[in-house]
Amino acid sequence: MYSFERPLDLLNQAKGKEVLVQLKNEKQFVGKLLAFDIHINIVLEGTKEVVNSEVRKNLGLTFVRGDTIIFISPSSIGEVKSGKD
Amino acid sequence: MYSFERPLDLLNQAKGKEVLVQLKNEKQFVGKLLAFDIHINIVLEGTKEVVNSEVRKNLGLTFVRGDTIIFISPSSIGEVKSGKD
Amino acid sequence: MYSFERPLDLLNQAKGKEVLVQLKNEKQFVGKLLAFDIHINIVLEGTKEVVNSEVRKNLGLTFVRGDTIIFISPSSIGEVKSGKD
Amino acid sequence: MYSFERPLDLLNQAKGKEVLVQLKNEKQFVGKLLAFDIHINIVLEGTKEVVNSEVRKNLGLTFVRGDTIIFISPSSIGEVKSGKD
Amino acid sequence: MYSFERPLDLLNQAKGKEVLVQLKNEKQFVGKLLAFDIHINIVLEGTKEVVNSEVRKNLGLTFVRGDTIIFISPSSIGEVKSGKD
Amino acid sequence: MYSFERPLDLLNQAKGKEVLVQLKNEKQFVGKLLAFDIHINIVLEGTKEVVNSEVRKNLGLTFVRGDTIIFISPSSIGEVKSGKD
Amino acid sequence: MYSFERPLDLLNQAKGKEVLVQLKNEKQFVGKLLAFDIHINIVLEGTKEVVNSEVRKNLGLTFVRGDTIIFISPSSIGEVKSGKD
Structure with missing residues (x-):
């Protein structure tokens, strides 16, 4: 199990x-x-706009303003470790 | 009965x-x-997007921005203890 | 009559x-x-989601984010004392 | 005429x-x-929800969150004194 | 021409x-x-709600919350002085 | 080319x-x-509300609340100098 | 690969x-x-409003309020360097 302070x-x-x-x-x-x-x-590198698992646009390096974000899911971390807890 | 300061x-x-x-x-x-x-x-671990009690997506570890949240209900606490007051 | 400072x-x-x-x-x-x-x-205990005076869901203990709230009416206080002023 | 500092x-x-x-x-x-x-x-006492000058609900004592409010009009003050300026 | 610092x-x-x-x-x-x-x-005195240059309601003295306002136009100042610049 | 610090x-x-x-x-x-x-x-002087390059209303001197604004384009500066860079 | 502190x-x-x-x-x-x-x-110089990769308006020098922005993508940087990581 993970433990994040914040x-x-x-x-x-x-x-x-x-x-x-x-x-x-x-x-x-x-x-x-x-x-x-x-x-x-x-800031994201190699940013792709995805709709229904399909890449619509390649935006490259992109600054995204925080107040427009609902969630951020670091998929690789989630997949690799989800069997550990 | 519970007593939470905050x-x-x-x-x-x-x-x-x-x-x-x-x-x-x-x-x-x-x-x-x-x-x-x-x-x-x-931060949620093993995050599942649920629509009408049905799991739609597995998102794994996910950071959710606070200003997008209406409520958070710790179901286990609620169910276990709701008979105590 | 009530007098609340704040x-x-x-x-x-x-x-x-x-x-x-x-x-x-x-x-x-x-x-x-x-x-x-x-x-x-x-934080509400024994939270019920109500639509047209009908209980739809039991959510138990629930944290509700303040910026999603329009009003809070402590019904018992209101009913008991509304005849006093 | 009124003079309010703030x-x-x-x-x-x-x-x-x-x-x-x-x-x-x-x-x-x-x-x-x-x-x-x-x-x-x-905080309002004896709160009534009004639609088209018709009372729909009696809410009694009610806390209303400020960011949901457009205006507050103290009708009695307005009516009594509107002839004075 | 006007000069306002702020x-x-x-x-x-x-x-x-x-x-x-x-x-x-x-x-x-x-x-x-x-x-x-x-x-x-x-705070406005003698507040009138206007729709298409027609008075709909007399609200008298009214407190209006700032975050609901788009613009404020002091018409008299504007009309009297608009010929001066 | 322009250089603005802020x-x-x-x-x-x-x-x-x-x-x-x-x-x-x-x-x-x-x-x-x-x-x-x-x-x-x-604060704008001689404010005109424009829809499709057509003047709809003359508002004169007007205070516009910042949180209602998307962009401000000082057209004269832009036009005069756009050929310099 | 890039490394930005902030x-x-x-x-x-x-x-x-x-x-x-x-x-x-x-x-x-x-x-x-x-x-x-x-x-x-x-502040953008030579601002063009683009809809479906087509220029609709030339706005020249323009101040854009931050809270209206979702993302900013410095395309040139992204394109030139996207093959490097």
């Missing part, structure tokens, strides 16, 4: 890994998490 | 237990609460 | 009593108010 | 008097203003 | 004069501006 | 000049920018 | 380069990023 610890561990980002406007981004701050502003 | 005390007690999270966008998440902060940003 | 004084008096909570998403909760803070985050 | 001075004078409160969700409340704070959180 | 200087000059207030909910108020604060909370 | 430097240079202001409610204002503050509250 | 570092590197800006109102701007601040207020 929610941002998960984002810290996810740096350099691929994450799924759900936006409030119904769209999803997939990309490598490069940076985040306390407002949950993030 | 609302966040309930979230503190719910750490490591399964919670139901209602989002503003009509969706619900179920998962184990690993961390939270004063903005109600949370 | 609005939160009413919530303080309502602790341990049943309240009606109107959410911005058109839903209502009924439950016993256990805790609140300055953001109007609250 | 907008909250009007709410201070309206304490103990009946006010009309317009909410962002299109509903109106009528009740006696008992308390308010700088967030415009208020 | 936007609130216009509201200060408009005190005691009639203003048009556009709300985010599509409605307009006309009334005499009595007070304002840095949140743009205002 | 975004507000552009608004500072635009003082006294005509600007196009896009509001969140789909409307546009054209007027002379007289003042602004860090919340992007602004 | 999300704003990307915006700093993007200064003087063309960026794609997605607004919450479904519109997109393309322009040269001249300035930004911690609220993500930005």
